[in-house]
Amino acid sequence: MKKLSSANLITVLLLIVFFISLIVLEQLIAPTDRMNMLLVSLRQGSIFALLAVSMNLLNGFTGLFSLGHAGFMLIGAVTYAIFSIPLAYRDMVYLYYDYVIKVSFPEIFGNLLGGPGMMIGVLISIILAGLVTALIAFLVGLPVLRMRSDYLAIATLGFGEIIRAIIMWQGMGRITNGANPLRMFTRTDSFNITIGGYTFGLITFTLALLSAVGIFIILLLVTSSYGRAFKAIREDEIAAEAMGINLFKHKQLSFCISSFFAGTGGALIAIFMGTVAPIQFRAAMTYEFLLIVVLGGIGSITGSILGAMLFVFASMWWLRGLDSGAFLGLERITIFGVNLGEQVFVSGFRLVVFSVIIMCVVLFFRRGLMGDKELPYYVDKIRSKFKPTPKAGGVDA
Amino acid sequence: MSLYEFVLANLMSGISIGGQYALIAIGYSMVYSILRLINFAHGDVFMLGGLFMVFLAATFPLWVAIPALIILIVALGFTIERVAYKPLRTAPRMSVMISAIGVSYLIQNLALYFTGGLNRMYPNIPWLSDPITVLGVTTRRVTVVTPFLVIALVFALVWLINNTKIGIGMRAAAKDFDTSQLMGIKINSVISMTFVIGSFLAAIGSILFFTSFPGVFPAAGAMPGLKAFVAAVFGGIGSIPGAVIGGLLIGVSETLIRGLDVILGPANLGIISRPLELATFSDAFTFILLIVVLVFKPTGLFGDKPTDKV
Amino acid sequence: MPDNVLRLEDLTMQFGGVVAANNVSLEVNKGEIVALIGPNGAGKTTAFNCITGVYEPTNGRVSLNGEVIAENYPQGKMKELYKGENKGKYTKTVKLTPDKITYRGIARTFQNVRLFKALTVFENVLIAKHMRAKQNVFSAIFRLNHREEKRMREEAMALLVEQNLEHLKDHIASSLPYGLQRRLEVARALATGPSLLLLDEPAAGMNPQETQEMAEFIHQIRDRYNLTILLIEHHMGLVMQISERIYVLDFGKMIADGTPDEIRANQRVIDAYLGVADDAED
Numbered sequence: 001m002k003k004l005s006s007a008n009l010i011t012v013l014l015l016i017v018f019f020i021s022l023i024v025l026e027q028l029i030a031p032t033d034r035m036n037m038l039l040v041s042l043r044q045g046s047i048f049a050l051l052a053v054s055m056n057l058l059n060g061f062t063g064l065f066s067l068g069h070a071g072f073m074l075i076g077a078v079t080y081a082i083f084s085i086p087l088a089y090r091d092m093v094y095l096y097y098d099y100v101i102k103v104s105f106p107e108i109f110g111n112l113l114g115g116p117g118m119m120i121g122v123l124i125s126i127i128l129a130g131l132v133t134a135l136i137a138f139l140v141g142l143p144v145l146r147m148r149s150d151y152l153a154i155a156t157l158g159f160g161e162i163i164r165a166i167i168m169w170q171g172m173g174r175i176t177n178g179a180n181p182l183r184m185f186t187r188t189d190s191f192n193i194t195i196g197g198y199t200f201g202l203i204t205f206t207l208a209l210l211s212a213v214g215i216f217i218i219l220l221l222v223t224s225s226y227g228r229a230f231k232a233i234r235e236d237e238i239a240a241e242a243m244g245i246n247l248f249k250h251k252q253l254s255f256c257i258s259s260f261f262a263g264t265g266g267a268l269i270a271i272f273m274g275t276v277a278p279i280q281f282r283a284a285m286t287y288e289f290l291l292i293v294v295l296g297g298i299g300s301i302t303g304s305i306l307g308a309m310l311f312v313f314a315s316m317w318w319l320r321g322l323d324s325g326a327f328l329g330l331e332r333i334t335i336f337g338v339n340l341g342e343q344v345f346v347s348g349f350r351l352v353v354f355s356v357i358i359m360c361v362v363l364f365f366r367r368g369l370m371g372d373k374e375l376p377y378y379v380d381k382i383r384s385k386f387k388p389t390p391k392a393g394g395v396d397a
Numbered sequence: 398m399s400l401y402e403f404v405l406a407n408l409m410s411g412i413s414i415g416g417q418y419a420l421i422a423i424g425y426s427m428v429y430s431i432l433r434l435i436n437f438a439h440g441d442v443f444m445l446g447g448l449f450m451v452f453l454a455a456t457f458p459l460w461v462a463i464p465a466l467i468i469l470i471v472a473l474g475f476t477i478e479r480v481a482y483k484p485l486r487t488a489p490r491m492s493v494m495i496s497a498i499g500v501s502y503l504i505q506n507l508a509l510y511f512t513g514g515l516n517r518m519y520p521n522i523p524w525l526s527d528p529i530t531v532l533g534v535t536t537r538r539v540t541v542v543t544p545f546l547v548i549a550l551v552f553a554l555v556w557l558i559n560n561t562k563i564g565i566g567m568r569a570a571a572k573d574f575d576t577s578q579l580m581g582i583k584i585n586s587v588i589s590m591t592f593v594i595g596s597f598l599a600a601i602g603s604i605l606f607f608t609s610f611p612g613v614f615p616a617a618g619a620m621p622g623l624k625a626f627v628a629a630v631f632g633g634i635g636s637i638p639g640a641v642i643g644g645l646l647i648g649v650s651e652t653l654i655r656g657l658d659v660i661l662g663p664a665n666l667g668i669i670s671r672p673l674e675l676a677t678f679s680d681a682f683t684f685i686l687l688i689v690v691l692v693f694k695p696t697g698l699f700g701d702k703p704t705d706k707v
Numbered sequence: 708m709p710d711n712v713l714r715l716e717d718l719t720m721q722f723g724g725v726v727a728a729n730n731v732s733l734e735v736n737k738g739e740i741v742a743l744i745g746p747n748g749a750g751k752t753t754a755f756n757c758i759t760g761v762y763e764p765t766n767g768r769v770s771l772n773g774e775v776i777a778e779n780y781p782q783g784k785m786k787e788l789y790k791g792e793n794k795g796k797y798t799k800t801v802k803l804t805p806d807k808i809t810y811r812g813i814a815r816t817f818q819n820v821r822l823f824k825a826l827t828v829f830e831n832v833l834i835a836k837h838m839r840a841k842q843n844v845f846s847a848i849f850r851l852n853h854r855e856e857k858r859m860r861e862e863a864m865a866l867l868v869e870q871n872l873e874h875l876k877d878h879i880a881s882s883l884p885y886g887l888q889r890r891l892e893v894a895r896a897l898a899t900g901p902s903l904l905l906l907d908e909p910a911a912g913m914n915p916q917e918t919q920e921m922a923e924f925i926h927q928i929r930d931r932y933n934l935t936i937l938l939i940e941h942h943m944g945l946v947m948q949i950s951e952r953i954y955v956l957d958f959g960k961m962i963a964d965g966t967p968d969e970i971r972a973n974q975r976v977i978d979a980y981l982g983v984a985d986d987a988e989d
Contacts (some may be wrong), residue, residue, distance in 0.1 A: 065491050146692075147695065149490070153435060159684065161623075162684050169674065220850070221848045224847040224848055224856075225847050226837075228833060231823065232834045238805075239817070239821040241805040241806050242759065242815055243806075243835045243899060246804070246807075247806070283619065284502075284616070284619070288502075290495065349510055363480075363496065
């Protein structure tokens with residue numbers, strides 16, 4: 001095994017501290033507390049991070065401008081829900097259809113093994129969600145990945161809509177519940193552990209950990225030989241082919257793996273939200289993830305994670321005041337007879353501010369937060385600021 | 398309503414919607430053929446056309462509101478290009494498309510903010526919204542007017558492209574962007590003009606489209622925009638008649654799919670006993686069509702073959 | 708086993724109504740350095756693209772070490788459009804994608820250097836090792852086959868050392884000066900483990916000294932890696948110095964072939980091409 005460089009070591013330590021603090025925080029903050037927003041944002045932020053990273057694998061590392069993410073997330077979310085609704089509840093969910101799938105993994109394993117079994121069942125459903133999504137992505141990839149770059153964008157966007165239409169179609173109702181939402185499936189409560197009457201809240205930790213595992217696998221992929229081949233395709237398809245890289249096979253690989261994690265991310269979104277309503281998974285959702293990736297820096301995994309966290313924290317929490325009439329005391333200002341608090345900071349303003357920020361990044365800071373660099377690079381950079389080095393030598397990759 | 402009347406009514410509204418898609422599609426097609434940019438914001442500009450009209454018609458008489466609307470939308474299209482696309486001219490193509498998506502996101506959020514997300518009733522435009530009866534089918538006048546107006550506009554546009562200096566500049570830039578610059582074509586004014594024309598047609602399209610549509614809401618431009626782009630691809634990017642045919646085909650097929658259960662149902666042809674509920678696919682069908690075209694004839698019906706030099 | 712490594716038979720490439728290469732036949736024997744020359748637009752790069760699978764020839768056959776790697780005859784619309792010769796001589800279609808052809812042992816460089824610009828020098832070479840690595844995506848992600856990755860890295864590094872590029876290994880490819888970019892492109896091609904190397908204008912844009920170095924470099928790599936080399940070049944000094952045989956294309960047709968001395972004396976070649984070049988060199 002290669003020895004960890006000190007920058008990597010510091011990064012790993014930072015991550016460990018982050019996860020321990022997640023566990024501690026969840027025990028300290030009661031669900032009714034105002035600070036519970038922090039936990040909710042961390043949960044959603046982690047899942048968004050996985051989804052953004054999986055999109056970055058395709059758009060940033062392989063150079064495929066794909067816009068089908070929302071559709072793939074939907075497949076994952078729906079698959080998870082279908083295989084996780086306890087049988088007893090199915091009649092309440094499938095109000096208009098006779099459901100045909102009568103399997104609930106959390107229930108099966110929960111009955112076998114008790115509490116931990118539930119958890120295993122949830123994991124199995126999540127992985128199944130990823131696999132089903134990857135399989136559909138494989139089929140979608142067959143025609144789409146042979147297209148020119150910009151046609152690929154519009155065709156994947158189209159497939160996102162087609163997938164949504166198929167899931168919402170009444171003909172599929174006995175499986176997907178048509179246009180009606182899926183709900184009452186096993187959720188995050190199964191992540192908590194009860195010991196001696198005291199319940200340890202582990203929801204935030206588990207969701208973050210699951211996302212982190214996914215992100216870590218993508219990180220391993222992009223730093224492997226295959227990851228290098230993906231980057232070669234991004235840089236120059238013709239040269240990559242001349243180096244013996246089978247374009248279609250590698251694109252298909254990247255597409256399926258990215259979709260696998262879009263599917264698992266979709267499953268996590270389902271767990272986080274509690275209902276799956278197909279109508280929400282529109283192209284606009286894909287755009288949001290694309291903008292997160294751009295915000296963080298195309299081609300940087302750390303960037304996508306930071307971008308996702310920023311996006312969620314800003315829209316769920318920090319910029320909330322912009323919608324509800326109080327933001328950093330600015331609400332007291334009145335310009336030209338317009339009071340900011342009452343007339344400007346009303347519902348929807350947050351998103352306007354946010355889109356303006358995004359446009360500024362797109363136009364003026366094209367490299368985003370991290371460019372194509374990762375956290376260890378910046379750890380090194382910051383450290384070198386504190387101790388003067390005699391010469392700027394080559395950075396060890 | 399008899400089967401004949403039903404199908405005819407569907408066809409007429411399909412052709413009319415198709416014509417409206419065609420007007421939007423031309424904007425996509427011209428921009429794409431010159432800049433190789435899918436202008437994702439074009440559909441939202443079209444939506445703003447609807448929204449502006451709601452506000453304009455509330456304060457001004459129509460003979461002021463309509464010209465004002467057209468000027469506003471044209472100015473908007475021009476500004477978007479100057480602010481969001483021009484600075485990225487030398488950047489990778491993906492960056493420009495991301496910028497377009499960013500603009501689309503911004504416009505939708507602005508619209509959401511200013512409308513509170515509510516569906517706004519589109520004003521009644523007297524002559525256009527009046528009901529008329531054609532061949533036994535009662536419809537709004539706009540349905541009948543649209544195809545003729547589209548044809549007239551297309552002829553005007555084709556004339557413009559073939560006979561004016563700026564039109565020749567457009568064709569040259571579409572053929573070879575870099576060389577046309579070397580040949581002394583003022584590329585920036587050509588591009589601006591392209592956006593001006595595209596926005597002008599989108600403004601007209603918005604008037605026709607929203608007159609027979611329940612209302613305007615922030616995401617109202619997204620789907621028609623995408624369909625119009627598909628129409629442009631179907632007809633062959635860069636080809637104006639192609640965009641029109643693509644638009645018509647998409648418009649007609651989507652209305653027919655919506656009416657399919659009625660046409661095939663027991664009351665009419667009696668081919669099916671239970672509804673297929675394929676109406677869910679009326680939007681998705683466009684994309685199925687797109688994928689079929691891209692797989693079997695990537696250049697569209699009338700498109701040029703792109704050449705990659707190695 | 709035939710002596711020739713590469714063999715083109717009646718190769719014709721027609722784009723719509725334009726015949727870019729017409730009935731081109733050539734042979735390159737093992738260990739030879741052969742040049743393909745001719746004025747701009749004579750069809751040299753088209754021939755390269757047909758050999759490497761970028762284009763599918765309209766008619767004719769390409770074989771590598773006696774195995775057919777590309778073969779085609781006019782089909783579909785081309786049946787009527789076809790203006791070339793030897794129609795009907797070929798009846799089979801063999802179509803390999805460029806990556807498969809590289810795998811079989813043909814490596815190439817490009818006329819206008821195509822490096823992986825944003826990647827480092829080391830990564831550029833390492834990518835070429837991917838094709839022959841014994842791994843699958845699962846073993847690569849979970850690092851189950853360390854030795855393979857280590858081997859790839861060592862081989863790529865060794866190649867950089869041999870090519871005197873090792874001190875630049877962490878530099879971004881696009882930051883290198885032009886001459887070094889060309890060298891890197893050759894190194895990258897060598898990393899695919901070829902038996903035949905196609906060089907498309909290796910000395911383009913180089914000054915006389917750099918050109919001289921390139922000539923020595925080509926000789927060196929041929930001997931060191933047991934290569935057979937086919938190159939396109941406009942620089943007559945270089946061509947005459949290093950090639951054992953020369954083929955001359957003009958307007959898509961092969962007008963002459965022979966040793967450098969024979970070519971220098973060939974009137975058709977002088978009329979079509981060399982006359983101009985000689986003037987320019989004076």
